[in-house]
Amino acid sequence: MKLEEVNKQIKVCRRCRLFETRANALCGEGPRDARIMLVAQAPGENEDREGRMFIGPSGKVLDELLRMAGVCRDEIYITNLIKCMLPRYRKPKQDEIVACSKYLDEEIDVINPSVLAPLGYYASRYIFMKYSLDFPDREEVYTIYGRLFLTSNGKDGGAAKKIYPLRHPAALLYNEGLSEEMERNYHKLGILLHDCAWFKRCPERRRLQEVSMDNEWLELYCKGDWESCPYFAVEGGRER
Ligand code: SF4
Ligand code: SF4
Structure with a gap:
């Protein structure tokens, strides 16, 4: 399926109750041959109103973390697990994840990134389950952030993918004490963007x-x- 077709379906989707409270269903943004795909949870109020990814306070944090990592937004593909805003920033319900994740699956098929970086608990849980990776209990989820995982070949019908879970940028809005850890972990996005410089001669x-x-x-x-x-x-x- 072409990305235009996926995006067309997202814009008019009514597969779950969230269509009733959204202003805009958000499509992913970024290059079609992106090596890295960031997967956030869902749009916030600003994103819902404007129909653009990461333009609110979390977007400012993301931009700063990417700037420090030497990564431009237009070098990576950014999307959400849930395409419509969650009212009052509540948690996503399982039936909403089931209904909406088909779009994320289609985006992954089309973009075919070698690195998937889910942001936060729900996006990480979905990606880990999709690729049959062990996912920790909720109170232990911090142990996976900033670690690189490799999926088995062929499980998704294609080559192995690298999974690099990160805390959601919004975490820094509530806990400044996470800045050192998050800067260190987001820094690796700049590393993952390219092969090793010595690859050919090593x-x-x-x-x-x-x-x-x-x-x-x-x-x-x-x-x-x-x-x-x-x-x-x-x-x-x-x-x-
Ligand atoms: S959240 Fe996803 S499944 Fe639900 S209406 Fe929006 S686009 Fe459709
Ligand atoms: S083995 Fe060689 S090419 Fe591979 S990461 Fe190490 S230095 Fe780079």
């Missing part, structure tokens, strides 16, 4: 691919968090 990467066929290392480090690769400093040092 002997360790060649050995991993040709000898040990270690696809997990390749995905998690060479095409993922290369900044944390123990060989990265060595290879970088050699080049310098």
Whole structure:
């Protein structure tokens, strides 16, 4: 299905009760070949009124976190799990998630990002369940934020995806004490945006691919968090 078709359906959707209280059903925004897709929970009041993603207070926080990470908004695709505003910012109900997640599934199929970054509890829970990853109890959910997970090949009918759950930017509006952790975790989005700079010349990467066929290392480090690769400093040092 084409993205235009998905967006057309979202705009007029009445699959759940939330159509009664929305002004706008929000479509995702960003490039169609985005490597990273951020998945937020649902639009807020400002977004509902204007029909644009992340333009309220959370949007300001997101923009600042992205700026510090060296990432432009137009380099990533941003969408929501629930496309219509939740009245009085209540939690999404399960039947609303079931009704609306078909659109997110279609967006993932069309955009085919290699990194999915769900923001907050509900988006993370949905993405983890979609890719059959173990999801922690609610009080333990903080343990997954800022960690990179790899899905099994073929579970979604395509290549393995990297899942990088993050706290929702709104968390910083209520708890400034999270700033250091969130800046550190959002910083990795800038890393995940590109393969390791030594990818083509790195002997360790060649050995991993040709000898040990270690696809997990390749995905998690060479095409993922290369900044944390123990060989990265060595290879970088050699080049310098
Ligand atoms: S929340 Fe999703 S399923 Fe419900 S009416 Fe809006 S677009 Fe449709
Ligand atoms: S991430 Fe590590 S192993 Fe992979 S190309 Fe970079 S330096 Fe080499």
